[in-house]
Amino acid sequence: MGAGALLGLSACTAKAPLTAPAGGVDESAAGGDRDDASLRAADLSSLELELDRSWEELRTLEDSREPASVEAGAAGPGDVVDRCERIRGLADRICVLSDRVCALADEHPGEERYTSACGRGRDTCTQATEAADRCAAG
Amino acid sequence: MNDTSTRAPATRRGKGLLPLALGMVLGALAMLVGLAEAGRLKPREPQTVVALGQLLDAEHRRVDLMLERGDMAGAIEALEALREQPWPDHEAGGDVGMQLRHDVYGRLLRLRLDHPEVLPVEPQALLRIAEEGLGESYRELDINPFTARLAALRGEVLEQLDRDDDALAAYVEALDMNSALLDRELAEEGAK
Structure with missing residues (x-):
């Protein structure tokens, strides 16, 4: 597709x-x-x-x-992606971004802007992962 | 989307190619009208978006094939070539026109970041790709995965440029977009 x-x-x-x-x-x-x-x-x-x-x-x-998906011959573009997979995908992206924010925060110790963003990102990641787990559990 | 199993031969209907062609055009335009009615899109030039979508459909397939063959350079060149084609602005192409652009630029940037050794460019050039792709009005779009991805990729580029404050802002923006997409998904799930 x-x-x-x-x-x-x-x-x-x-x-x-x-x-x-x-x-x-x-x-x-x-x-x-x-x-x-x-x-x-x-x-x-x-x-x-x-x-x-x-x-x-x-x-x-x-x-x-995602290039990796294409290269690996994973789910084709036209395949229907399950709702729980979409939620999992969003959770994964949120957590990757949260990790990046926190990695930056590590390089800027004591800077409130970074610390706050990292904490918020972690919380969002946790909530998103829980939502993905709930969906997977049915 | 290429569901040929539901495609009935035109000859069975006893109708000629002209009505079919008219139907195709009507279908594409009606779809765009539907989007506009749904509050998602109000393109001033729907026919431009239709033509753009058809072009990109073919080009994405071509890029898919190149990637399957491991031809990263060919894929990057094909996507770079798309940068040169005239993109409708937000007013002309509506939200969908912008999202189509964000999809292409995001795919290009992901490939360039993952394969810096292929047709290498300076990080500053990567930032130009990100900002050219996003344009000035991307925050006005309905939140969508393509814009969220490109915003996150812009953060990666800014980080490479040691512009940490800007990178943080880009990451937070992308986080908020993905969080909103998740909320939307969960709300739909709850409504079912």
């Missing part, structure tokens, strides 16, 4: 309105004589569903963009 999928373009082109059932109604079964207005209304309904799916994927696309 690439940017087109991020936009929902792949969905909109691969599942173009005239080649896929719109609004749950197979156009061929419906006779195929609908006028443009009704066709567009049905298409829009179908596209709204596609839109939601596309937006969902947008939020998870970053994971598939």
Whole structure:
């Protein structure tokens, strides 16, 4: 999946309105004589569903963009990422950032700005990890 | 997204290519209208975003293939080439246009930071990539993973430049974005 999928373009082109059932109604079964207005209304309904799916994927696309994932042949860009995996991914990123902040704080001992940011980052990391664990535990 | 299993042949419908093409255009534009209605996007030039998305879709796939072959230089060059193409500003491309740019620049910067020996550039050039990619209005966007990643990468570059105060600010900003994304995810989970 690439940017087109991020936009929902792949969905909109691969599942173009005239080649896929719109609004749950197979156009061929419906006779195929609908006028443009009704066709567009049905298409829009179908596209709204596609839109939601596309937006969902947008939020998870970053994971598939990680070079390590691509190199290792891990989950393909088009794969659906489980919600708990997304939460885990966010928790991991939060904790990596927290580590970076705290590493900087170590180099700036006694500087409140750094110390405070490190403490807040640690707390956020802990909460995010707990949320990911809760999700994984079901 | 390339779900060919649900793709019905046009011939089965007995419809020609022209309606199909019109449908594709209508579909893409309707999707963008839907985004705008959802308060996520109000592109002044939706057709520009559609064309950009199609271009980037192809380019990301090409980069994927290069990375699978271990061709880091080719991947970096392809992403660098994308920097040269005209990007819509926030007003013209809306939030999605900006996120598309952040995705490309984030991918480029990640590769450059992970493989500094490939087509090496000075850290200052990396900072230019980060700031050119983010643009001036990135804080106005709806929070999203692409902007969060690029903000974090900017922090890494600033740290390389020994600009610790700025790096800290960038990391904290990225932390806040990811934290907000997590909150959003958990809120959706709770609503189900």
